[in-house]
Amino acid sequence: MYNQGMQTIPINTYNSPTVILELIYRLKVKDVMCSALITAGRDATLREIQGLMRHKSITGVPISEGKRLLGIVSMDDIIQALDRGYIEERAEQYMSSKLIVLEEDMPVSFAINYFDRYPFHRFPVLNKHKELVGMVTSRDISTRLLVEINREIDQIERESTYARTGESGDVQIRTFTVYKHDFENAGLASTEIKKRLKQDKRDPREIRRAAIASYELEINLVVHADGGVITAVFEDDAITITAKDTGPGIPSVDDALTEGFSTANEWIRSLGFGAGMGLPNVRRVSDEFSIASSMSEGTEVFSKILFKKITTDSKG
Amino acid sequence: MRLNDIKTQLGYKALVMPNDQAGFTAAYTSDLLSDVMGNAPDDSVLITIQGHKNTVAVASLVGIQAIILCNKRSAPDDMQEAAIKEGVAIFSTTDDQFTASCKIGGLLGGR
Numbered sequence: 001m002y003n004q005g006m007q008t009i010p011i012n013t014y015n016s017p018t019v020i021l022e023l024i025y026r027l028k029v030k031d032v033m034c035s036a037l038i039t040a041g042r043d044a045t046l047r048e049i050q051g052l053m054r055h056k057s058i059t060g061v062p063i064s065e066g067k068r069l070l071g072i073v074s075m076d077d078i079i080q081a082l083d084r085g086y087i088e089e090r091a092e093q094y095m096s097s098k099l100i101v102l103e104e105d106m107p108v109s110f111a112i113n114y115f116d117r118y119p120f121h122r123f124p125v126l127n128k129h130k131e132l133v134g135m136v137t138s139r140d141i142s143t144r145l146l147v148e149i150n151r152e153i154d155q156i157e158r159e160s161t162y163a164r165t166g167e168s169g170d171v172q173i174r175t176f177t178v179y180k181h182d183f184e185n186a187g188l189a190s191t192e193i194k195k196r197l198k199q200d201k202r203d204p205r206e207i208r209r210a211a212i213a214s215y216e217l218e219i220n221l222v223v224h225a226d227g228g229v230i231t232a233v234f235e236d237d238a239i240t241i242t243a244k245d246t247g248p249g250i251p252s253v254d255d256a257l258t259e260g261f262s263t264a265n266e267w268i269r270s271l272g273f274g275a276g277m278g279l280p281n282v283r284r285v286s287d288e289f290s291i292a293s294s295m296s297e298g299t300e301v302f303s304k305i306l307f308k309k310i311t312t313d314s315k316g
Numbered sequence: 317m318r319l320n321d322i323k324t325q326l327g328y329k330a331l332v333m334p335n336d337q338a339g340f341t342a343a344y345t346s347d348l349l350s351d352v353m354g355n356a357p358d359d360s361v362l363i364t365i366q367g368h369k370n371t372v373a374v375a376s377l378v379g380i381q382a383i384i385l386c387n388k389r390s391a392p393d394d395m396q397e398a399a400i401k402e403g404v405a406i407f408s409t410t411d412d413q414f415t416a417s418c419k420i421g422g423l424l425g426g427r
Contacts, residue, residue: 021349035364036319093395094329182396183368183369183370184369186370186373186421187370187373187376187377188376190373190377191373191376191402194377203381204358208358208377208378208379211377211378212353212354212377214377215373215374215377216353217352219349219350271349271366271368271370272347272348272349272352272364272366272370272371273350273370274347275348275349275350275351276350277350277351277353277354281350281353
């Protein structure tokens with residue numbers, strides 16, 4: 001019963017990008033199904049079900065007894081009934097009872113596969129105890145996938161990686177977009193930077209210094225700037241972290257570099273930020289540090305941490 | 317000291333415990349995250365009232381093994397999720413920061 005026509009959901013498990021693959025394996029059928037079910041009992045007539053379909057704007061009605069699924073009446077069954085004149089009869093006699101069902105804990109990839117394999121427009125979903133818990137249409141899946149894909153793309157946009165070959169070997173540059181007051185994702189850039197340095201087997205003290213510098217700069221963008229970009233340049237002998245924003249600028253850079261000086265408001269302080277230690281911390285851990293700020297163009301902070309020669313040859 | 321000792325010896329409630337055999341050798345008490353960032357030692361436990369996701373980010377970046385939330389502060393779901401992901405433990409207690417610091421100090425042998 002292969003459906004040779006167009007794929008219902010144009011996503012699959014053999015040539016989709018990794019992000020999509022992860023998504024369709026991570027999401028379970030229960031995450032996409034509709035659990036607000038409209039069902040009919042075994043005594044309902046096809047006429048009653050036709051009415052139900054019209055009132056609720058649905059195209060398939062499961063017939064159930066308690067939580068046990070007995071069958072499904074589809075729009076097509078109703079058309080047949082009208083055509084052949086048995087619309088007043090009980091649905092139980094004419095419903096499809098040889099059903100293909102999904103289980104709620106199956107990955108969504110299974111459901112997508114089912115829609116490709118079978119000609120049905122909807123599948124009932126059962127739980128471990130074989131009880132009816134929901135219905136899935138291809139539209140349910142597409143809608144949820146779009147929501148999730150949006151979220152993934154948002155994540156990818158925040159973090160872009162590109163590499164260029166410099167004169168002194170490979171240089172990798174990563175940029176992270178940071179949004180104003182986005183405390184939810186604050187720390188993402190520094191976590192990624194730290195992971196990368198760990199992979200490169202850098203000295204833990206150097207990693208910690210880079211983590212401090214990048215985190216403080218990231219938090220500064222979240223707290224004080226109208227958002228900005230963190231750029232990390234990974235070289236063989238150093239990491240350079242630059243935070244650049246478009247405003248509003250620091251009125252007095254000297255004040256900002258004074259420990260304890262802060263312009264953070266009350267609610268930001270209540271989160272534990274705004275201690276007036278951000279920039280002083282960055283300067284303290286950096287081998288090279290500079291800051292330039294103007295009220296018209298915003299602020300750019302530059303921090304470079306030099307690596308000692310590593311004895312383990314990780315770069316070849 | 318093992319993180320498990322915080323639960324068994326002090327009776328603090330473990331909200332997240334990715335590895336109860338993880339050790340700690342120091343502690344730091346502060347509610348200012350930049351201060352924690354700059355000064356908390358590696359392999360330490362953090363005694364604080366900052367019960368939110370950003371505390372986990374700081375802990376993970378500086379190598380803090382556990383966060384002890386004082387004064388009955390709870391950890392919101394997103395904080396617990398982040399802690400599981402980053403492998404940082406979270407405890408909660410009705411003790412205030414001073415009392416918790418003294419007790420953790422006791423565990424560490426008054427160092």
